[in-house]
Amino acid sequence: MLENNGQINKMMIILSKATLENVYAAFVLANGARMEGIEAEIFFTFFGLESIHKKKLPHLHVATVGNPAMHIPTMIGGLPGMEAMATKMMKKEMEKMDMPEVYEFLCMLKDSGVKLWACKLAMDMFHYTKEDMFEDIDGVITVGDFYKKAEGVGTHMLFI
């Protein structure tokens, strides 16, 4: 017997990467949850922190190396300017699909009631302060705090 008939009440998303495709995946999943009336919180850890770092978030790239689905040979994907070019192309396609830029997307998530948490350990490791981060994050917390916030029936946790 599934708890709560398997109904999802809350999505707890852990974002550990800042390649554009991973950031968008996390943001679309969080926003999509809110659109269905499901609560959503994102825990930004390790490189995921770059997507809420004020100075870094406008410059996130897609990965052109180590991603076979890009269909760019690794040797060529590693050439200077390839990532920037692939990113530019992807952003153009995304705008056509009504996909906002990272900063606008963060504002949308906040306005939709998504909670944004920065990982304390990773913040210390990268020597970031709360002032470096997107102004509307909900706080800097530990893994334990995040688990505490996940309590309740119908919570699902997702690592990206």
Add this chain to the structure above:
Amino acid sequence: MEKAICNTTIEVNEEGFMINFSEWNKEIGEELAREAMIELSERHWEIIEYIQDEHRKEVPLSIRKIGKSGVVDIKEFYALFPKAPLKTATKIAGVPKPASCI
């Protein structure tokens, strides 16, 4: 399937979205809002009218577009139609459920 409402019947899908927008009228909208436990204010109606105008123009709806409409911002939209605002608002407006993820 058919749904009896306001002394008439309307065609709806399995999620309760109206199939023929032409069958919609204000009374039906009010009844659909009651079913969604929403008390319609002037602000709600402004948004419903905006949604219906966009539907007539065949513009696909998304949360982002609603936020940029100048009619309502995203925060207020969520406050007026709690839980799933785009779904609830389009259902009351009698237009199909938007197929948007954003």
